[in-house]
Amino acid sequence: MVSVPRLVIAAAASGQGKTTVAVGVMAALTRAGRAVAAAKVGPDYIDPGYHALATGRPGRNLDPWLQGESLVAPLLAHGAVTPTPADLTVIEGVMGLFDGRLGTDGWASTAHVATLTSSPVVVVIDISSASRTVAATVHGLRMFDPNVHVVGVILNKAGSVRHADEVRRSVEQLGVPVLGVLPRDAGVSAPSRHLGLVPAAERPEAAAALDRLAEQTAEYVDLDALVEIASGAPDLDVEPWSPPASSSALLSPAALEGMPARRVAIAGGRAFTFRYAETEEMLRALGCEPVTFDPALDTALPAGTDGLYLGGGFPEVHATALSTNTRLLADVRDAVLSGVPTVAECAGLLYLTEAVDGSPLVGAVPTTAAMNPRLTLRYVTAIAPEDTLLGPAGTRVHGHEFHRTGTTPGQGERAAWLLDGSPEGWSLDPAGTGSPTLHASYLHTHWAGHPGLATRFAEAVHSGETRSRTALPTISPSAGFPDHHDAGHVSDPLEHHGDAETDPGLVDLAVNVRLTTPPTWLAQRLRDRIGDLAAYPDVRNARRALARRHAVGEDMVLPTSGAAEAFVLLARMTQAKRPVVVHPQFTEPEAALRRAGIVPERVELRADKGFVLSPADVPEDADLVIIGNPTNPTGVLHPRAALEQLRQPGRLLVVDEAFMDTVAGESDSLIASYMDGVLVLRSLTKTWGLAGLRAGYVIGAPDVVAGLARHQPHWSVSTLAATVMEATTTPAAQREAEAAVAETELWRAHLLRGLRHLGLAPVDSATSFVLVEVGAGVRETMRERGYALRRGDTFPGLGPTWVRIAVRDPHTIDGMLRELATVATSKERIA
Template sequence: MRLPRVVIAAAASGQGKTTVAVGVMAALTRAGHVVAGAKVGPDFIDPGYHELATGRPGRNLDPWLQGESRILPLLAHGAATPDPADLTVVEGVMGLFDGRLGTDGWASTAHVATLTRSPVVVVIDISSASRTVAATVHGLRTFDPDVRVAGVILNKAGSTRHADEVRRSVEQLGVPVLGVLPRDAGVSAPSRHLGLVPAAERPEAAAALDRLAEQTAELIDLDAIVEIASAAPDLDTLPWSPVTLPDRARMPSRRVAVAGGRAFTFRYAETEEQLRALGLEPVVFDPALDTALPAGTAGIYLGGGFPEVHAGALSTNRRLLADVRDAVLSGVPTVAECAGLLYLCEAVDGHGLVGAVPARAAMHPRLTLRYVTATAPEDTLLAPAGAEVRGHEFHRTRTTPGHGERAAWRLHGSAADGSPEGWSLDPAGTGSPTVHASYLHTHWAGHPELGLRFAEAVHASPHERSVDPGAPGVRSVVDARSTNESGTGGNAPAATNHPGSGNAHDPGEDLLEHHGDLETDPHLVDLAVNVRLAAPPPWLANRLREHIGDLAAYPDVRGATRALARRHGVGEDTVLPTSGAAEAFVLLARMTDARRPVVVHPQFTEPEAALRRAGVVPERVVLDAADGFRLEPGRVPDDADLVVIGNPTNPTGVLHPRSVLESLRRPGRLLVVDEAFMDTITGERDSLISPDMDGVLVLRSLTKTWGLAGLRAGYAVGSPAVVGALARQQPHWSVSSLAASVMEATSTPAAVAEAEAATRETDLWRNHLVAGLRALGLSPIASQTSFVLVTVGAGVRERMRERGYALRRGDTFPGLGPEWVRIAVRDPQTIDGMLRELATVLTTQERIA
């Protein structure tokens, strides 16, 4: 058969092959080609980007999991399904010749390229070499005569001169250079503990892909790649076909609930194709959103993903947890691979989940990544006793205990010789196991007997979930308002009596001193605190670790001052590093001798609290919700000599135009603008930091964007006279060495660009939150930052705590009442879980009313 194809490989991991491969797929697709994508190896994440780029299912080619004899048929199947493709682009794995350890490159990119007789284009990071790149290409080209290197793409070129030097040396070998990507051209997905973040979890992925496709079309010779693919020799093979049941025609189709959504993104495309061929109807449900299994569920398939990342949203969906637990314990045949195993556990990192598997799971410092052979120790749901399969493990969690009395597998190889793994359970006492829960991933195209055995169990099972399909689903949060509130999911977090959880004020409570962290709890999903990251990014955490050795010396903030001044284009004498913005408020209160101070509310309560502690009682200008909390400059008294305002304002999220704030400048007045959240605004376009700071003092915080609330890092920018007066109030060494290091690190162009990219992601996530709130009939304030203010009604916040979500109470801000809440912008999965519960709470409130 004719099958144009090309393999995108690399000299080593981290060279840019995923970016290039996905970019080529996207650019060719946008140029009108029908492109099929495939990935060498077991990885689930890259095929998700392939699917986004091509509009076709992403495929995997792995001789270990599937067997050498199935690689060509699976390649042909991917090229023909759902319709014939013009060409196939195969992304490699690791370095070109890197495969399973101890096997001389088994399952490597070169192995698959040889099996499929595919030409190879190699991506090479040239950032730290020039002519040596040619030596590398020469070695890759000649190491194995059966591997044909047909072209090279140079990545991370430092300059045109640098690229030209490398190009000349490579082309002297007779190998064409098909493109050069500059060092700053890469558009890549963010990473976390298991590699790239799946495309399904990134609402901005499609937009990023468009940019990548444009760059690829501009910088890489797509016609040359098509020509190389078209020159691949014809193949003697037939496309793969899934196995079927012998008496399939006489069997009615039965539904299998397949976990999906952002928390369960890992499953091979052939798995669902195999299920359909076996007379089963896969119906995808989202464990974070849907409140019951699909109607008619007779089997459950829980694949891989990141439940540990989304455990908060999953644990609060108590109705679904109860339904899944009831189904599993009643004997509905259930397969749970890796993430599915975690979901069935009693808890993950303290978040209660289904509880059908008698174990608890937690993150572990070591990554488990390995190919293994497994045997069934006895008859299980998937295999008869003694059956042998090949699989892989890829996780950074551990369960306690590590396996059940009746294990799902015994593992062999990679220091796992004979060790039991997973759980094979018969919770309903049927006499045969109905639950197979394991960390091991298998490929059902490589082991069709596994799918066949599962299908036979589903067809033979008397169980079928008889649930009204219109009642439980929360595909749309609008529909959720009409659902019945049923089921509690016994492992979900209980309500707490944490400070801030009550509706009424403590008579002795100073609301100006209240902070959102009083409203959080380890068992609640935190939407009350506006810190973007759960921890500093790895590069910043590494820098902090490196500087721990400097702690014996007293802090020196001169480097931080210089870095901050350069970052904003102002003089060093206009910058004062502080221990967070909170210290700056205290310094201001100590410094001021204002006769008529004014604080514009609603906003951070800390400035007024600091002034009052210093014996200064300011007047309040309270903005009106009916006007969208917009500032009318005329409302500020002309003779006010100290005016404090937030921009963007906390908790409203309103961004006041720079021109409006500039109109507040007066001779003899100090205008203090709290810009703690200005780095969440694209381009920081309305910041008042400028070379002319006369009469203006801007306060900044680095803790929100960089996940540093526990470190306290901020700064003030003002005229030299005002900054000098603040400095005279500051204790010696109030800014720690580590905080000063953070100020330097986050002021670099690369860090500023990273923060800017984060603002674009925040914009997308905020839009998702606002759309969801509006779909519930609510009217959120038009925020432009990392939180949204909305009125939901008195008592709703407390009800949301009972359902596992901490929202920031509004009545601690002057001008707001108990019907207001502030919701931090989080990832869409977390937001959707919150909207699911909010919909139910609002529905209940309406019924009571």
């Protein structure tokens, strides 16, 4: 008998908030000083990632289909004592309480696992659309199966205190305690995509969100009552599972004693987050040393790799970072083709294909893969049609599939499995050893439930010749660079823009547009206006919307065809005698002035002072001063107080705030109800993914705005651009923009940390790009490696050693940092 305090957190259906509540309870109890073990009913890999983040212990799965009924309770007990004894175990359910494998009367459901483990059940119910009917639901859940003990309820998404009280009374009249009530806005949930929740390992903000969730859970849920329920669970009449000792002569404890462990490289990182904790535990018991490597970041397999395990994940999401890591792709290809025993499950299969959605990958499996419109999600029985790396012919296992990609059929290749009779995957012998050394399939299996798979793989690893795999050489400080520092001649630096540096074959970090396409709702608004294009544009509603957005008069607003048009209008209007442009900044203002026959003076901010503005640097008699805030390309945000010092009678201060909407709160903007002597330019194209549409505006004193309008051609602002101005000023759009700012801040921090980790000194940025001095020739070499960075030498005040890097998602940034690490860390390259 073994004591395992435990409870199950279940739900009446999917989407009730079960994961949010379960993870919140785990995190809150852990932060209260309790050791919490976690488990997930079913095969899901993603929720256990959040469990591990919340508890600091491995997330585990309990699945009667994958593991067998007899193993569920021992695995539960194993998780409760490994790596150290836990105070209690929180088991998160799957779908609705009684929902299991179709056609099996609830096999592998939450109720099934609760029965197998004699665990009390707490049910989470979304009450946002019901009140007393919730009690009827709870009554049905209690009475449906007498072997399932529903001992409490947590109410989620209560609309008000009155609403919650009504539901609480009706439920408690059944004799069922309400253990917590979470208001509608209390939940903190993970974002979703094509295969459900985004894994915790891919969310840089996950830890901070978890802290908030723990605080809210502790406030709204009776944690002491949950601990009491868990403590009342009966002892389990089982022994905790442990990795079974092999009966193989090669892998017997006696044979392994004193032998060095054979190294198995296991794919990890953001792209490969799916694998069961017991997989590594079994490999260790079989004399192997699991070593995790990141296919997006590492440029070579771990030294001494004797076997490869490529589990599940999202390579289709991270294809850019994976496909540009050509050195690791070559190293993996060499290992697989030379006969290193390799198991590839789902994502691992995709990684070994020739390409996924056109992105080239390892190429060891003769197929390509692409996204499908339909999700494949099912339990299946699999049989080995022939001897394979994982088992002899006839090996029978239970597994599951979970993917939204498909592969092109192989020609004349042996299948890895027969799934319900249909051939699937590849079982290959690429090195001609006489037996398969590569097993690649969409099928996921749990090795604790089928230990023979682990034993067979470990035998192959131990039988192979010991290989000493070392990292490929990196580029030396003097290798691989052009003979000159400004490769790629630019005829007029002031007319050069980042879009000239992109190429369909390159990862674009040169252009600052946040989205690759406009949001769906905005795209639909634009489609709805197509029918109005026969009429001439009317921007009056757009002007009103912009005025409301900034709380200024309509006569202070002028819609423009992007911020670039505004600079052209300014150049046509101005009669300045001593114009000044503060550099480094967007080159279009000076270019527009020069095209109008006006040659401005330059004030160049210095790198050794962080490109910070000193108002005293601007000539006292300058009657036109143009400056960016935050400045392109430095990302420096000048304090409002410093800019206010540049205001004076007889001077027009023009502030390019094209990136101010990437700054939380916009507190340093100069937009105000009184703007004499100040003109602010804004752009909507960067935040909303609309560079091809051109939508911007200016705000200033009415007389200045009227002067600009006199130089503006009729109908220069299109109907669609005006629609964008109206649509993006609504409260809902502004909330979405604020969320984008928060996301950009996290991604920018990730980029800055990565650059500093390489020994570089990026300029502290407040916006969606980062300026950094990397060294002469680095930009050109990065281009050869598949990454387009914005050259710095076309900005006055900078030279060829500088690049501007657009903030992208952490996965894309990690791929870029991986390549930059090999070419930009030598002090000799930093000018």
